[in-house]
Structure formats: structure tokens, C-alpha cells
């Protein structure tokens with residue numbers, strides 16, 4: 001059983017949700033978060049955990065093998081859960097370097113540190129869990145069967161190519177050196193603490209700020225959306241019951257076209273404002289929502305280069321072998337998400353800084 005965890009990238013979106021879930025579900029053992037706190041990392045996402053005796057945070061880079069080795073030894077780590085990555089496709093198109101550095105070189109250095117301490121050192125029982133994405137499998141056409149674990153890799157963006165490379169490294173360190181590894185592969189997550197550069201939080205926040213809701217191309221691209229806490233539960237199950245060297249798809253079988261999601265969020269936001277009068281005072285800028293005309297903010301913009309048309313994941317293996325099933329439906333998850341952003345304005349306001357504005361201007365043109 002995993003006992004002392006090192007969670008890389010635990011101050012990011014999925015990592016923070018995993019850390020909260022693990023801390024609630026496992027009162028025993030310890031957990032160290034290692035995170036470089038890039039623009040996407042936010043200590044406020046871990047706030048409530050800080051100060052707890054079982055939790056510690058280290059600001060540092062996964063490429064720093066010496067630092068990683070010392071944490072593995074000093075904290076008696078038996079399990080690494082590896083989330084740390086550059087994760088945004090659009091940024092990977094503008095500036096791929098950081099994706100190669102962190103996702104490929106960073107994963108390599110982490111694997112080497114783990115091998116040095118666990119295999120050349122004390123030989124303790126261990127697990128390196130790698131968190132991957134369905135984007136490594138490429139793009140599906142309408143009617144194609146879902147991605148299974150045995151799909152060939154066909155990554156199309158610098159992001160997915162760098163993640164595919166890291167998956168290969170993890171596999172090779174198991175096959176060649178005998179490092180105990182597992183890999184989980186998830187589709188698009190949504191939920192609390194997601195940095196507002198990804199579709200769902202951008203739409204929620206732009207509604208509250210009465211800014212355009214940018215839809216790339218025709219808006220009919222399909223993603224298989226998955227509530228982030230269900231992802232955390234899936235990873236937990238793989239850590240507890242997964243078999244060494246195996247790869248597990250985790251998903252909720254929930255395909256939506258982008259434009260349909262954006263329309264739904266507009267409707268949920270108008271509903272939230274009409275049910276709870278406090279939001280009109282709290283978000284006076286949200287004039288289109290207040291007038292019941294949220295959808296007028298929908299704006300079609302230039303498509304993303306090389307935009308993958310469809311992702312859809314087959315999660316039969318984890319259901320049948322480990323007994324996994326998601327708890328949230330899409331309907332309950334998206335309602336919780338809209339409500340979280342409405343109730344946690346301080347969290348998202350704190351990230352709308354100069355660098356966020358620079359990114360929005362660069363990707364969408366000036367957005368004032």
C-alpha cells in the first residue's frame with residue numbers, strides 16, 4: 001500500500017485536486033508536494049493543507065535530480081505520483097521549449113532519481129505513477145471507436161508529443177531497469193482550481209467579466225469531459241490495486257462538442273444568477289448574464305493550428321479489472337464547477353495578473 005507520497009505538480013489543477021482527495025481519504029502516511037510554481041501552479045490551491053504535520057511543500061524543479069533524490073531519501077518516499085508538466089496545447093504551439101524541457105527532460109530526470117534511490121539504493125517496494133493524457137493517441141474521426149490502452153500513439157501537438165515521449169520513457173524504465181511503474185490516461189478534466197486558460201474556466205470567468213467567449217473554428221470539436229475528483233479517485237485506485245507496468249485509461253464516457261458545452265455553461269450561469277440574487281451584486285460586470293443574454297458573448301475566432309477534432313476514451317479496463325466507476329455525472333460535475341468559480345472569486349482573481357493578460361492578448365488579440 002502506498003504510504004509516503006511525493007506528488008509532483010501538486011499545486012496545479014489536477015494535482016491539487018488529487019492532493020485534497022488523498023489527504024481526506026488517507027489519514028495515515030505523509031505527502032510531499034514538489035512544484036516549481038510556474039504560472040500554472042498556485043499555492044492557494046493547497047491552502048487548507050499547509051501546516052498539517054503530514055503535509056509538506058517543496059518549491060523546486062523536477063529536473064533537479066539532486067533535490068528529488070534527497071526528498072526520496074529524507075521523506076522515505078515509496079510512491080511518486082507524477083503530474084508536473086506544461087499542459088496547455090495553445091502555449092505549446094507558441095513556445096514548445098518548456099514542454100520539451102519539463103515533460104521530456106523533467107520526466108527523465110525524475111525517473112533517474114527514482115532509479116538511483118529505489119533500485120540502486122535500498123531496493124524498497126516502490127511505485128512511480130505517471131499521469132498521462134488521451135491526447136497521446138491522436139485525433140478520432142466521427143464514428144471511430146474510442147481510444148483503448150493498446151491504441152498506437154499518434155500525437156499531433158507539441159504538448160501531446162512531449163507527453164507521448166514521457167510515456168515511452170516511463171515504459172522503458174520499467175522494461176529495462178525494473179522500476180515499478182503504472183500509467184493512467186485521462187481525457188479532458190474540469191472542476192475546481194483549473195487555471196483560466198482552458199476552455200471551461202475561460203468561459204465561466206469571461207461570462208462574469210462580460211468578455212467574449214472564444215470558440216475556435218466551427219466549435220464542433222469533441223472532447224470527452226471528466227470531473228477532476230473522479231480522476232483523482234481513479235488514480236488512487238490504480239495506486240492501491242493496479243498492476244506494475246500497466247496502463248489504465250480513466251474516463252466517464254461523456255463526449256461533448258465545444259459549442260454545446262459553452263451554451264450549457266451560459267444557461268447554468270443565468271440560472272445561478274436568477275436563483276441567487278447575491279451574484280448580481282457580487283458580479284456587476286456580468287451584464288449579459290444579468291440580462292439573460294449570455295449567449296450573445298459567444299464569439300467564433302481563428303482555429304487552433306493542427307486542432308484535434310475528437311477525443312474519446314474507452315475506460316473498460318479500469319472498470320473491469322479494478323472496479324472503477326465515476327461518481328459524478330456530467331450534469332452534477334459541471335454544476336459544481338460553475339458554483340465553485342462563483343464562490344471562489346478570490347482564487348481566480350489572484351491569477352488574472354499581468355502574465356495572464358499577456359497570454360490572453362497574445363492568443364486572442366487584445367481582450368479588454
Ligand code: NAD
Pocket residue numbers: 008009010011012013014015034035036037038039040041042060061062063082083084085086087088102106131132133134163185186187188189190195
Ligand atoms: P497544470 O498546468 O494545471 O499544472 C501543472 C503543475 O506542474 C503546476 O503546478 C506547475 O507549477 C507544475 N510544474 C510545471 N513544470 C514544473 C517543473 N519543471 N517542476 C515542478 N513542477 C512543475 O496541469 P494539470 O491540468 O493539472 O495537469 C497535470 C497533469 O495531468 C499533466 O501531466 C497533464 O498532462 C495531465 N492531464 C491533465 C488533464 C487535464 O484535463 N487537465 C487531462 C489528462 C492528463
Ligand code: TYD
Pocket residue numbers: 089090188197198199200202214215216219221222223258304
Ligand atoms: P482546452 O481546454 O485547451 O483543452 P485541450 O486542447 O487539451 O483539449 O480546449 C478544449 C477544447 O476547446 C479544444 O477543442 C479547444 C477548444 N477551445 C476553444 O474553442 N476556445 C478556447 O478559448 C480554448 C482555450 C479552447
